Each structure stands twice: as structure tokens, then as C-alpha cells.
Amino acid sequence: MCPAAPIPPNEGARLQALYRYELLDTLCEDAFDELTRLASLICETPIALVSLVDSDRQWFKSKVGLDAEQTPREQAFCAYSILDDPVFEVPDALQDPRFVDNPLVVGEPHIRFYAGAPLVANDGYRLGTLCVIDRRPRSLSPQQSEALRALSRQAMSLIELRSALAEVNHQSRLIERTRELYEQTLQRQLEDKERSQRRSFLGRVSHEFRTPLNAVIGMTSLLKKTAKTPTQARQLGLIARASEHMLELISNTLELSRADGGDGAGEVAKFGLHTLVADTIDLMRTRALARNNRLTIDLGNSESEFSSNARHVRQILLNLLSNAIKFTSNGEVVVTLRQDHNGLVITVRDTGIGMQPEQLERAFDEYTRFAHGDGQPGSGLGLAITQALCRRLSGNIVLSSTFGKGTTATVTLPALT
Numbered sequence: 001m002c003p004a005a006p007i008p009p010n011e012g013a014r015l016q017a018l019y020r021y022e023l024l025d026t027l028c029e030d031a032f033d034e035l036t037r038l039a040s041l042i043c044e045t046p047i048a049l050v051s052l053v054d055s056d057r058q059w060f061k062s063k064v065g066l067d068a069e070q071t072p073r074e075q076a077f078c079a080y081s082i083l084d085d086p087v088f089e090v091p092d093a094l095q096d097p098r099f100v101d102n103p104l105v106v107g108e109p110h111i112r113f114y115a116g117a118p119l120v121a122n123d124g125y126r127l128g129t130l131c132v133i134d135r136r137p138r139s140l141s142p143q144q145s146e147a148l149r150a151l152s153r154q155a156m157s158l159i160e161l162r163s164a165l166a167e168v169n170h171q172s173r174l175i176e177r178t179r180e181l182y183e184q185t186l187q188r189q190l191e192d193k194e195r196s197q198r199r200s201f202l203g204r205v206s207h208e209f210r211t212p213l214n215a216v217i218g219m220t221s222l223l224k225k226t227a228k229t230p231t232q233a234r235q236l237g238l239i240a241r242a243s244e245h246m247l248e249l250i251s252n253t254l255e256l257s258r259a260d261g262g263d264g265a266g267e268v269a270k271f272g273l274h275t276l277v278a279d280t281i282d283l284m285r286t287r288a289l290a291r292n293n294r295l296t297i298d299l300g301n302s303e304s305e306f307s308s309n310a311r312h313v314r315q316i317l318l319n320l321l322s323n324a325i326k327f328t329s330n331g332e333v334v335v336t337l338r339q340d341h342n343g344l345v346i347t348v349r350d351t352g353i354g355m356q357p358e359q360l361e362r363a364f365d366e367y368t369r370f371a372h373g374d375g376q377p378g379s380g381l382g383l384a385i386t387q388a389l390c391r392r393l394s395g396n397i398v399l400s401s402t403f404g405k406g407t408t409a410t411v412t413l414p415a416l417t
Helices: 010-019 030-043 141-227 231-256 273-290 310-326 359-360 383-394
Strands: 049-052 057-064 070-074 089-092 113-120 128-136 268-273 294-300 304-308 334-341 343-350 396-402 408-415
Touching: 010 057, 010 128, 030 049, 030 057, 030 408, 049 304, 070 141, 070 334, 128 141, 141 231, 231 273, 268 310, 273 310, 273 334, 304 310, 304 359, 310 334, 310 343, 310 383, 310 408, 343 383, 359 396, 383 408
Parallel strands: 294 334
Antiparallel strands: 049 057, 049 128, 057 070, 089 113, 113 128, 268 304, 334 343, 343 408, 396 408
């Protein structure tokens, strides 16, 4: 078999230039197809190609009169054409020792005549050719040869234009991404400023709350020592515990604000889960009775101890119970504990007034308050804090509600170590 065309001395750099245009294996494009049709008409040949010479193949970006997508480089006439700038012409392949037994000559497409003008990039590298092929011996007229060279220059101009447009698009995407990053950075700065202002406001408000609450705690402690009956002592104890929890709630809200929703679970340890839930329910029982609600607990299959942040878990339960009791009267509030492979599942179900779908959708929005039929205020900050606490504990909360029938809050918390 005849030897393949020599490899150009700058082959490595030539291939890099070819790959830089990102043209190989792309779809057909009308602009290139128009050039091959024009070359076929001008040169009066049944076949015309825009061929790119890769390391081991020639691939056709555009073709007229040929079905093949590519051929091996060692069989490519175009591999000779890229060796020099003038039009490379083979009048009769059967009479040329370089091609006499070439598979493309002795078999389909039975090439006898070939003429190719190289596609020369701006930096001088020859990427491939615009070529014409006939199945009979012949030659190009001087005018046809010059036209083929002109068309090859146009083909190369299309390649350069295509590359330039791709670069423009790339730069446009970079500019758009830069703009998006700038807007995101600006938004974060505005949010940071807003959070800073909120922390400052909460700090001032917490100070105003702490002073009277500490006074209440001190007074109830003194009164408890002089209580005349066990009932008075118990009631004073509940007042003190509720006041202490309010102080804790204020501190926790400030902590959440500083952490922008929380960046960790905080202090994690094992605690008495059943005791915590029972104490929390006791704190809310008086409020439930005031609205003629029955407050019950179902411990289910839960274990008596759980590893997490006890303070956060208690606050989650208090927030949910507070909401459930607030929007339920003459009904029932049930706390259920279950444990499965996901961890601890706390469910607080009430038979209250429930929420409309649009209210349920916005239930976790900060400072959102809804006007309900019985005049009770909406969830405000409580559910937003509850959701943030669940996230801090690597858990989640889901609400389901039917207007007029009640609401169920389901909290899932993994055991933490």
C-alpha cells in the first residue's frame, strides 16, 4: 500500500490551533454548506468538502455528494494538501503512485480527480482544506483554481468568525456571571447590615425585658418562701419558671440573630427526654385550661434519654404548644413522641381553627402575623425561630393544616453527639 502523507514539522502546534477553534464533530451549518455547493458548481465536480485534518482522521464539516462523516488520515488526499499553500491537484489518482492503491480510489467513492486549497488560519497553521473531487480524470482551469482558493479563504473566514462569536458569547457569559456575583455580594452586604440593625434592636429590647423579668423572678422567689399553702407555692413556682424561660427565649432569639439562623447545635448532651417534655407540658397546662383545652402526651416508643441540645428542644416544643393552644379552644392538643431510623419525631396536633393554604405557605416567614376568625394573632416570630432551631439541630419541621379542623406540626431531630 502507498505510504501516507508526511506529517508537517509543526504538527503539534497545528493540532493545538485546530482544537482551539472547537469545530470538530459539530453540527452542519448552512454557511459552510453554501460554500461547498458553490465550489461544486464552479469546479463542476459531484463532490465538494470542507475537511479538517485531525491527528488520525479527516473529518468533514460540510460535504456535497458524499455520505461519509470522516475517513482515516492515512487515506486522506487532504493530508497532502495541508503541506503547502497552493492548490494541491491530482489529475488522475490511478496514475499517481501516492494514491494508486488508496482504498478511496479503488473503492467508494472511486476518486480519480482531486483538488484542495488549504484552510490557513491567521497564525499560518493549515487546519484542513476546501476540496473538490471527481470520479473521472480532469484538471481545473486557472479560473476554477483561483475560485477554489478564494472559497477556501472564505471558509477560513467563517471559521475565524465562528470562533470570535463563541469568544464574545463566552465573555458575555462571564460578564453576566460577574454581574450576578456582584448583585449577590451587594445583597449579602445589605442583609448583613439588616441583621446588624436587627441585632442592635433586639439587644435594646432584650435589656428592657430583662430588668422587669429579673424583678418578677426575684419577687416570686421571695413570695414562694412565705407561701401559706402548697398551691400558692406551686403557682409561684410556675410563674418563676415561666419568667425564667422568657429570659432564656430572649437570649436564644439574640443568639439566633447573631448566627443568622444558626451555625451549629450549640451545647449537645444526653438529657431526660420524658422529663423535659413533661415539665414543658406542665408549664403550658394552665394556659391550656384557660382556653378549656385538654393537653395530653403520648410517649409512644421513645426512649427516656436523647442526645441533643435540651434547651433548643424545649424551646421548639414550647413554641409549638404555645401556637397550638393559642388557636384552639374547647378542644385538644396532643404531643406524640416516636423514634425511628431518622431519629426523634415530635408531633404536636391540635383541633383548632387551622390555616388557609396561603397562610400555611407563609407560616415560617419571619414577623408574619395572620388575622384569624377568633381574633387571635398569628404565629409572628415563633414558627420562624422554631424552624431555625430545627435546622440548627440538623432536623426539620413540617406543617399540615386543614382550615376549621386543626394543625399538625411534625419535627424530626436526629440524635447528635
